[in-house]
Amino acid sequence: MHEAAVAHAILRRALQTVYPPSSATDDLVRCASRIDENEGALEKEPDINVIRILIDVGEFRNIDPESLEFAFTSLRKEFASTRNAKLEIRPVKALAICTIHEHEYRPTADQYFSCTSCGGGIKKLILGEELNIVSIEIENKPTAKAGRSTIAQR
Numbered sequence: 001m002h003e004a005a006v007a008h009a010i011l012r013r014a015l016q017t018v019y020p021p022s023s024a025t026d027d028l029v030r031c032a033s034r035i036d037e038n039e040g041a042l043e044k045e046p047d048i049n050v051i052r053i054l055i056d057v058g059e060f061r062n063i064d065p066e067s068l069e070f071a072f073t074s075l076r077k078e079f080a081s082t083r084n085a086k087l088e089i090r091p092v093k094a095l096a097i098c099t100i101h102e103h104e105y106r107p108t109a110d111q112y113f114s115c116t117s118c119g120g121g122i123k124k125l126i127l128g129e130e131l132n133i134v135s136i137e138i139e140n141k142p143t144a145k146a147g148r149s150t151i152a153q154r
């Protein structure tokens, strides 16, 4: 299931973003500390909790949102910092430019992905192939600087 690989990549990327690069290795090891399955307790309490990850997924990316959410929910427990994180998926509709007159149009399977004005093929996809982390909402704790913030990507 390739959604599992995608979910794992999103979680790792979020952790790399949340923790400073200088100490990334140590922190990744630390926040990767697994939940003890027998006792249901964490080896170490994380100082940053990831609350929400917003991603853009293009409709031509071949990702099933339900499978991705399912995989994310199963895998988030692997990292202490993400165990309660929510994944918000924002679908992005495809937008293309046609080969004949360079019309901008929305390609669909019903129309065999051809231009809705002239029947031309796809010259270029402007939108529809993205897989981007848009923002990561975090909660610092339990230090004095506790509070929520959002890290925007790009």
Ligand SMILES: [Zn+2]
Pocket (backbone or CB within 6 Å): 098, 099, 100, 101, 102, 103, 115, 116, 117, 118, 119, 120
């Ligand atoms: Zn056209």
